[in-house]
Amino acid sequence: MSMKEHPAGARKVLVFGAGPAGMTAAISAARSGARVTLVEKTDEIGRKLSMTGNGRANLSNRNLTHEMYHTEAAGRMDGFLSRFGTSELISFLSSIGLLTRWEGDGLYPVSGQASAAVLALRRSCERSGVEMITGAQLKTVTPKPAGGFVCGAGGREFSADAVILATGGLSGPRSCQASGDAYYLCEQLGIPCTPRYPALVPLIVEDETLPQKTGVRAWARIRFFAERDRDRKPIADEFGEVQFTAKSVSGIPVLQASDIVARALHDGFDVRAEVDLFPEVTETAWQDLTADLTGRFSSETVLNVLCGICNASLAESILRRLSLTETDRMSDLSPDLRNALFKQLRAFPVRIRGIGDYARAQATAGGASLAELDDDCQSRRIPGLYLAGELVDVNGRCGGYNLHWAFLSGMLSGVHAARGRSFEPDDAEG
Numbered sequence: 001m002s003m004k005e006h007p008a009g010a011r012k013v014l015v016f017g018a019g020p021a022g023m024t025a026a027i028s029a030a031r032s033g034a035r036v037t038l039v040e041k042t043d044e045i046g047r048k049l050s051m052t053g054n055g056r057a058n059l060s061n062r063n064l065t066h067e068m069y070h071t072e073a074a075g076r077m078d079g080f081l082s083r084f085g086t087s088e089l090i091s092f093l094s095s096i097g098l099l100t101r102w103e104g105d106g107l108y109p110v111s112g113q114a115s116a117a118v119l120a121l122r123r124s125c126e127r128s129g130v131e132m133i134t135g136a137q138l139k140t141v142t143p144k145p146a147g148g149f150v151c152g153a154g155g156r157e158f159s160a161d162a163v164i165l166a167t168g169g170l171s172g173p174r175s176c177q178a179s180g181d182a183y184y185l186c187e188q189l190g191i192p193c194t195p196r197y198p199a200l201v202p203l204i205v206e207d208e209t210l211p212q213k214t215g216v217r218a219w220a221r222i223r224f225f226a227e228r229d230r231d232r233k234p235i236a237d238e239f240g241e242v243q244f245t246a247k248s249v250s251g252i253p254v255l256q257a258s259d260i261v262a263r264a265l266h267d268g269f270d271v272r273a274e275v276d277l278f279p280e281v282t283e284t285a286w287q288d289l290t291a292d293l294t295g296r297f298s299s300e301t302v303l304n305v306l307c308g309i310c311n312a313s314l315a316e317s318i319l320r321r322l323s324l325t326e327t328d329r330m331s332d333l334s335p336d337l338r339n340a341l342f343k344q345l346r347a348f349p350v351r352i353r354g355i356g357d358y359a360r361a362q363a364t365a366g367g368a369s370l371a372e373l374d375d376d377c378q379s380r381r382i383p384g385l386y387l388a389g390e391l392v393d394v395n396g397r398c399g400g401y402n403l404h405w406a407f408l409s410g411m412l413s414g415v416h417a418a419r420g421r422s423f424e425p426d427d428a429e430g
Contacts, residue, residue, distance in 0.1 A: 010035050013417045014151055014160040016138045016182070018045045020403060021389030022166035023121040024410030025417070027096065029164070030128035031430050032418035037160070038130050039153050041137035041167070041177065046118035048168070048176040049403075052362075057114030058400040059093070059100060059407075060086050060107040068401045070259055072194075072370050073394040079375060084408040088428040092411065093117075095430040096124035106400055138167060141185050143382055162384045162417035166410060169364025169390035170196055178358070182391050186368045190381055193368050197262035198361035199395045200402075202250035203273075204354040209320040211313040216244040218311055221279035222253050224261055224352070226269035235271075236260045242275060244314070249273065249350055256397050259365035262355045275348040277310055290342045298331040302341065305330055310345060318344045363402050367393040376416035376423070377409050386413035 013029045015022050018040035026038040049057065061068070064086055066077035086107065093100055098120035099110040109116045125132060136154025141163060143149055151158045167182040183193050224236040238253035264271050278286065297305050303326045306315035319326070322340060333341065358364070368387050372380055377392075379385040388409035396402050415423040 011162060011418055012160040013037075013162045013164065013414070014039065014149070014158055015164045015166060015414075016151070016153065017041075017166035017168055017389065017391075018132070018134070019166060019168055019389060019406065020046070020049050020117070020121065021406040021410040022164070023125055024092070024407050025164045025166055025386070025388055025414035026130045027121070027124050027128050027430075028411050028414030028423075028427070029418040030125075030130050032415050032427075034162075034418035036128070036130045036418075037158065038125060038132045039136050039138065039158070040132070040134045041153075041181075043135050045122050045132065045134065048172055048178075049121075050115050050118045051172075051175065052114055052403065053108075055114050056108055056112055057117050058106045058108060058403065059117065060089050060404040061400040062086065062102065062105040062107075063399075064401070064404060068399075069394060069396045069405075070365065073396075073405075076370055077394075080405075080408055080412070083423055083425065084411055084428070086404075088411075088425050089404060089407055091428040092407065092430075093120070095428070096120045138165075138181060138185070141165070141189065141385070143189075143385070147384065149384065162386065164386040164388055164410075164413050164417055165391055166388040166406075166413075167391055169367060170358045171198065171361040171364050171390070173358050175359075180364070182387075183367065186387070186391075189379075189385070191368055191372050191379060191387075194366040194393045195266065196364055196366035197259055197266065198355055198358050199259040199262070199365035200255040200362035200398055201258045201356040201358075201360050202248040203254055203258060203261060203352050204248055204356060205350055206247070206353050207350065208246075209317045210244055210246050210350075211317060212246045214245075214313070216311050216313045217251070218242050218244070218275070218277055218314060220253075221276040222249075222257070223274050223276070224257055224264075225272050225274070226264040226267075227272060228269045235264055239279060248356065249352075252398050255362070258355060259395060261352060262365065265352070265354065271352040273350040273352060275350065277314070277345050277348065286342075286346065294330060294338060298329070300330055301326060302328050302330055302333070314348070318348075362398075363395050364390050365393075365395045367391055369393055375412075377413040378416060384417070386417050388413045 011034045013034040015026045015038045030036045066074045138153045140152040149163045170180040172178045221239045236257035240253040243251040389406045
């Protein structure tokens with residue numbers, strides 16, 4: 001029997017969305033004996049994957065634990081990861097002709113190109129006999145009373161025994177035509193969806209004291225606090241390279257916290273960030289350092305002293321915040337003003353006004369409730385309907401966690417949709 005032939009009675013599986021989750025689902029379903037049709041609304045297979053990781057595709061991470069995922073996903077992720085972890089992913093990728101290597105904690109294609117992952121997935125779909133249709137947007141999903149589904153897409157009608165929705169979220173509306181169509185379809189089918197927010201996205205600020213002309217990068221600790229009615233609680237604490245502009249704060253530490261901040265803003269809290277430019281310095285050592293600076297450089301201008309210990313643009317921002325001039329000297333400062341000056345370096349305050357839009361987001365927080373899915377990503381309400389990838393309320397940190405979920409959920413849903421049996425680790429090798 002050739003790769004494109006199927007046994008009599010083979011199940012028909014429809015997969016909507018040709019991203020990493022959809023293509024993995026199509027491949028795993030076809031390898032499990034199903035007749036598979038993969039339908040993509042754009043004219044290009046795997047466009048978003050080709051752009052991820054600055055075109056390099058961080059596919060997974062050594063530190064693959066439930067703590068790396070947010071919201072309700074964390075409570076379920078250990079079970080998912082025990083069935084499809086990094087070794088299973090590497091095995092699957094090798095089976096489709098994509099060799100990978102570790103770069104630090106990140107897993108990347110050996111070629112260093114995300115496009116290589118797209119090509120390998122596409123070619124594996126072709127070899128596995130998957131019918132691929134592009135330029136057909138999903139419009140309807142209708143369960144049949146006797147089992148199976150009828151779906152409308154691109155002006156055509158499709159029927160299948162099982163349907164896998166892997167149409168993605170809302171991130172990348174211009175670059176990838178992301179529109180979150182399937183959220184509406186899920187709700188029509190009685191599958192509740194949690195509120196959606198841009199995730200892994202810069203945060204918006206409005207602060208005239210921040211650098212106005214160019215972005216500034218600083219290695220720092222950034223803590224976020226939610227405030228309301230005199231109540232102040234910490235909600236996120238991150239470390240790494242923070243980027244400042246006149247209108248936003250960004251960098252990986254900010255992206256990591258962005259969905260938590262989005263939820264706090266949605267819930268009516270004011271959110272403020274505090275940036276510690278010397279996170280590695282203990283409080284005792286800091287007191288000694290500032291005393292030394294005050295004593296040894298008392299005749300120097302405040303600006304010159306600050307430029308010796310932090311970015312010049314941030315130094316100018318601190319002057320503006322404290323209403324100091326470029327000619328003010330350290331000896332001119334009162335003890336209270338000097339304390340305020342040094343506090344700016346350990347808790348540089350930034351008020352968060354909002355979050356970046358989906359055009360700047362790498363992922364979507366929220367979506368189809370994970371509680372509605374069983375351990376094979378099948379709807380608890382509608383047997384034969386599976387959800388995978390960004391469509392589901394599963395979002396992780398930067399570093400390959402979201403892509404791993406895409407591959408994982410695609411694999412689990414594809415195998416089970418094809419043969420009604422849960423994925424086992426040996427299945428990753430095809």
